[in-house]
Amino acid sequence: MDLFPSDEERALRETVSQIAHGFGHTWYMDQVRNGGGAREMWDVLGAQGFLGVCLPEEYGGGGQSLHALVAVMEETAAAGCPMVPLVFSQAICGQLITRFGTEQHKKDWIPGIASGALRFSFAITEPDAGTNSHKISTHAVKSADGGWVLSGTKTFISGVEDADKIVVVARTGDRPDGRGGLLSLFIVDADAVGMERQLIPMAVDVPEKQWTLFFDDVRVSGDRLIGGENNGLRAVFEGLNPERILGATQTIGLGRFALDKAVRYATERNVWGVPIGAHQGVSHPLAAAKVELEAAKLLVQKACALYDAADPRAGEVANMAKYAAGEAGTHCIDQAIQVHGGNGLTLEYGLTDVWWLARLIKIAPVSHQMVLNFVAEHSLGLPKSY
Helix, strand or coil: CCCCCCHHHHHHHHHHHHHHHHHHHHHHHHHHHCCCCCHHHHHHHHHCCCCCCCCCHHHCCCCCCHHHHHHHHHHHHHCCCCCCHHHHHHHHHHHHHHHHCCHHHHHHHHHHHHHCCCCEEEECCCCCCCCCHHHCCCEEEECCCCCEEEEEEEEEEECHHHCCEEEEEEEEEECCCCCCEEEEEEEEECCCCCEEEEEECCCCCCCCCEEEEEEEEEEECHHHEECCCCCHHHHHHHHHHHHHHHHHHHHHHHHHHHHHHHHHHHHHCECCCCEHHHCHHHHHHHHHHHHHHHHHHHHHHHHHHHHHCCCCCHHHHHHHHHHHHHHHHHHHHHHHHHHHHHHHHCCCCCCHHHHHHHHHCCCCCCCHHHHHHHHHHHHCCCCCCC
């Protein structure tokens, strides 16, 4: 794990930051409030190769590590323009297809994901299953023509309104021990016949919306199965590692965005004859938040290194990184709001804009409590609690 960024990484971060700041947080929030999809910035990043940095070169990607995609995510979020689809389209679906897809899957889908022309969504969460993937009830049954028929409900599915395809996790059998279902992954067209969607109003200020999806005998051809029949659980858990890493990175970027604003405000505002940032009651909380943020970034770096090396410890560290980033990022934003006083609650200063997206990481894609359950059991060797 190299703690010194290469010249290539520095150049990548600088260019992505320039692009993101060129659009800016005000533009981004105009997209949110006026129903835009922030596609203009997405397309610029795609045209310059930044959306596919960690996807295989032979399919149009940049051939770099997940760490490169982390750099793209962090810099867009730090500019106040988080490209949320990087989490579910590039990090989850792109990696799932790269690692578990057939050669034809890769030829068909990776070039479009890499360029940004093709956007995927990911559907695993269900109303009654929550964080227990073993309870997934959306099921797929083989049809006479060799395809599959999907039925069930998914909820809190991101960005379906702008997706071309959806990777759907469905039950295709039952475990012999009776402890849940055997899972498989399917690529479903976003406009598939028999699938309906219902908007979930959310407080999170991002262009991408949340949906409940209803599958009523949705037909999927046999060549849309990823990773083989009943092999979805292993693939899902490997695919969720980059999701946790990118989610953590997004929150770190938002923490940077908030800290930058707080430092600028504390340096410029003068009430008692000196800038308020000279007072330890203002400076120490910001410094403490900075320390937490840097510690979280190190965990993200470690998680990336383990994931890229296909090390089985990647899941453990990805969960830790997500936890640390959730704590640090939300702390940064909270302290930035506090430094701004009443101004911190106004829309003008843009801090409340990013609060709920950062706070979300404590709940999804897996709650802090489930992360602690995982660490307690797998890292400390304590008895399983659930």
